[in-house]
Amino acid sequence: MxxxxxxxxxxxxxxxxxxxxxxxxxxxxxxxxxxxxxxxxxxxxxxxxxxxxxxxxxxxxxxxxxxxxxxxxxYPHGHSSTQAIVFSGVKVVPIPVLSDNYSYLIIDTASSLAVAVDPSDPIAVQTYLEREGLTLEAILCTHKHWDHSGGNKALKRQYKSCRVYGSSNDDIPQLTNPLTDREQITIGRLQFQAFFTPGHTVGHMIYLLDGKSGDGPDCLFSGDLLFLAGCGRMFEGSAQTMLASLDTVASLSDNALLWPGHEYAADNLTFAAVVEPENTVRDRKFQWVLQHRLEKKCTCPSTLGEEKEYNPFLRTHCQDLHLALDLQRGEDEEWSHFRARILEEVRRRKDLFKGR
The missing domain is CATH 1.10.10 (Arc Repressor Mutant, subunit A)
Known part of the structure; x- marks a missing residue:
């Protein structure tokens, strides 16, 4: 009973x-x-x-x-117009999916092998693969949320030898190759490194394409950890956990290109103006983003160097942000604890400002 x-x-x-x-x-x-x-x-x-x-x-x-x-x-043709970036032998293709997501194809042009990042719409990804005569060799999944992993099953069915990479801490659909922190992945001439970055989910991972693969800059596929001028919500982690993950990103090259999981640039920069109104770098970027969004153009990529200048979630060490938030470090408070408190406050204000 x-x-x-x-x-x-x-x-x-x-x-x-x-x-x-x-x-x-x-x-x-x-x-x-x-x-x-x-x-x-x-x-x-x-x-x-x-x-x-x-x-x-x-x-x-x-x-x-x-x-x-x-x-x-x-959006029969996608929510935004995008443009591929080509290096020597490597092509990065943003694919607009759902209402504001981005999936990515990274292509070894010499072998016609492709790697998909977070292919949430399998039809959109497969259409591009077939049109260009490409073979899907691997899927790099940043985390379990359906708007990032929902296409794994259909693509795995179509490309049976395709490997699905991700964290075993997340319930990644069709996962074949569980990854550990800083593990290397080689697909043709493409060299990736996976970083364990929990906070948004317990098993969130990001993927760094080594620029030497195509004689260009490194490319970071950040999922829902980091966006242009923003970061993901802390659904499954503390502020301390998320801070450590963001510090992992901050340790990478300033020249690395940032390819995030969503088109949130305009909203994020609007919020950044609220918490740091005197940031002139943000003002210039905002005008550029507004023009792009008026034309429904993709705002990706930015660079990590740019993000450190205007993204409040990467600026928890900056005194200007501390003053803007009116928060002071306690007399005996550890620096990392204070920065986590700053991050938590910025995230709280962002959640109240706009639910992203």
Whole structure:
């Protein structure tokens, strides 16, 4: 009898939460970007329920499929116009998917081998592969969220020898090659290094393409860890955990190109002006981004050197930001603890400013 009651309760909970998800999507501006917007606009109990359902049950996958269908109808050619970047023998292709995501293809042009990063729309990725006569050799998945991993199964079915890389700490669909921190990945002439960067999810990873692969700059595929002028929400980690992950990024070359998982540049730079209104570097970048977004152009990539100048989530060490937030280091407070407190405050204000 208890088991039956629990089963009925679970079923009712699933139905109610699905109804709430649909209701919020219809009523709230921008709610098509769930689960982020729902989580930012509700109390913690519902957050935990919604997030658990999204990440641990089939409900999340069904919701992703619904969003994918709607995005294909609304943006038949993608939400933004993009342009590939070509180095010597290496091509990086941003593919706009869903309502604001980016997947990426990194191509060894000599062998026609391709690597996909976070291919959430398998049709969009496969269309490009077939048009260019490419073979999908590997998928690099930054984390488990469906808007980054949802296309793994379909692409693995189409390209049976394709390997799927990611962290075993996340439930990556179709994972074949679990990675450890700083592990090397070689695909043709393409050389990647994986970095373990938890915080957004417990197993989030980022991937650095060695610029020597194509006689160009390093390329960082950052998933939902770092965006242009922003960072991901701390769904499964503390501020200290996220700070350590962001410090991993900050240790990389300033010349590295940043290829993030979402087109959030305009909103992020608007918020950056609130927390650091005197930052003139941000002002110049904002004008450039506004022009690009008016023309529906992709704002990727930036460089890590640029991000350190205007991204508040990479500036927790800067006194200007401390003063702007009106936060002071305690007399006996460790520097890393103070920086984590700064990060937590910036994230809190960003969540209130806009649910991304």
């Amino acid at each position: 208890v088991a039956v009651s629990l089963g009925v309760l679970a079923l009712c909970c699933l139905c109610c939460c699905l109804g709430l998800l649909v209701l919020v999507q219809r009523r709230l501006p921008g709610a098509s970007r769930l689960p982020r917007c729902v989580m930012a606009r509700t109390e913690k109990p519902f957050f935990r329920i919604a997030y658990s359902l999204y990440t641990k049950t089939r409900l999340g996958y069904l919701f992703y499929k619904r969003q994918l269908k709607k995005a294909r109808e609304r």
